[in-house]
Amino acid sequence: MGENGRKQPDSLYKQRHSLAHILAYAVGDIYQNVKYGVGPVIDNGFFYDFDLDETISEDDLGKIEKRMQEIINKDYKFDREEIELSAAKERIKKQEQPYKEELINDILTKGSTDIYAEEGEDIESVDKVSFYTIGDFSDLCRGGHAKSTGKVGAFKLTKISGAYWRGNEKNPQMQRIYGVAFETQKELDEYLQLVEEAKNRDHRKLGRELDLFTVSDLVGSGLPLMTPRGAVLREELARYSQELQAAQGFERVWSPHIAKTTLYEKSGHYQKFPERFEVSSIESNDKFMMKPMNCPHHIQIFARRPWSYRDLPVRYMENTTNYRDEKHGELHGLSRIRSLSQDDGHVFCSEEDIESEVSAIVGMVKDMYKSLDMKFYARLSYRDSSSIYLGDKKLWAKAENILAKVAKTEKLDFMEEVGEAAFYGPKIDFMVNDSLGREWQCATIQLDFVQPERFDLSYVDSNGAEKRPVMVHKALLGSIERFMSVYIEHTAGRFPVWLAPEQIRVITVNQEQKTVRFAESIVEKAKELDVRIGLGNDNESVGKKIRSSEVWKVPYTVVVGEKEIQSGEVTPRIRNDLEVQKSHSPYKIEDFLKTVANEARSRASKTSL
């Protein structure tokens, strides 16, 4: 029973749980020799795992749904029965259900079916288990059901997948059938519509339609290529991140994309990165690898010379690409790739400076997501009592207090989670909400007590004593490509002016010399002001060219013809999501262009025209 399941309203939870049973009943009716796994409630519905002789495909879902509906129509009561464990074991043995038998055995030895529970650890005295029966289908189950099969709301089977028994790839693979379910058909329809909307906003679809990026089989999967338009978006985001950091004293550094593996052996990353790309040299015996992260490089830049407490904090930033050989099946558009760029940065400071440094970075995160018009909350991740965490316990406690204090003084919307810290230090992860209500981890601030130790970093304090600096890792966007995927879906490709690959499109009313020359003069003036402008001078109707500009989601479209040539004024057509109020008045061309340039510079999310 997942945490997620528990957060649901009780009645909905019971309906979904009941549907899982009904699904199992239906599958048992349709197929021979069905071995049942587990069937829990999940975020928007339920699933059930089966071990079947034949493989089912999505085409079979309709058939199963139909049988489920029949069971629902019969309105069977959910009958609860409590029996002794030993009797239950016998009963299941007779049914020849090996998976259920394993569960019973776990209850017997561990008092729980939790796969993470250690044998012998906190054995509850369980002597009875319950079975729930509907019609002639009976299942071992803790409970939580609707009164009868007729009271389960609206559902739809959605997909099918392979899933290992108890999530362990050494175990047999079972067939998992997923369903979504809600109290009413209306809610179900709304949910399905949201899924549909998400499909329409899929960044891979928009990436193609708006010509932002491409993938090539020859270059390799998970290695996206940025087109001119995509490169603009990417550069603008990256530039903003660096401007925010530079304002807080971060200096730009640069490091090569490969390094000797000994660097990562020393940092401790080598063992922790089985998904590394190794690089061999024909000339030398040294082993190299593509850098999976940047901290060891920045550490080496810091370590080049001795430091005084007067020099601290030292802050380095670099927008650069890391390489990680992710599992093939996990690659996805721009969000899960093998060459990911980070707006990375590292601070080397004294313990006393942690608070002000973290606070400054929190300030950047706020600025960044305000400009991007996205809401977020913070998750403070602390250590628990387990032994995986390295570094001085007192320092940990102090640092965790500092993070909490900063979260309060910065008035962050935050939650605290014990046991979620990195092994090298506590952290703040920022969870960004997109316009469809989904959550993404983007920005992060991580304290690190381990790497300064491993690389023996030091500075001289005011008493002349050698001291160990603390390291702070930070990223505002996280992976820039991944952020792009989130942002493309958040905006549905309707970027604000400062990020739009094409900010203005000039459309000609005809192809007469005079008109074309006038349009070209506007393009030239715009370019002088660093405004990104396109020219729509095809031999097409004005309506067609306006449509094209809309389809490409260009913020401003201006049509020029005789009238504009005479007046020297244009009436920009504004993309509707940017409009504050509708008052399309004519602007002198120079004023219009300057306003657009200013909007871009100020990173405004709405138009001021």
Place this chain on the structure above:
RNA sequence: GCCACCUUAGCUCAGCUGGUUAGAGCGGCUGUUUUGUAAACAGUAGGUCGUCGGUUCGAAUCCGACAGGUGGCUCCA
């Protein structure tokens, strides 16, 4: 990597159970038109139907392998 599904023109997709020269819309190109705020008209070029192999008189269609893609593989009676 594992499970299921998919792969036909630059894009979106037809092509029924194998049967003449594989189709459409958009986009591209050429021409006509010279357009005033979300799609003018006509013509035309694009495809060894993902790759390789097999079955067959005959394969886009059936079978197999491989490649690439999509959804999932975290939710524990």
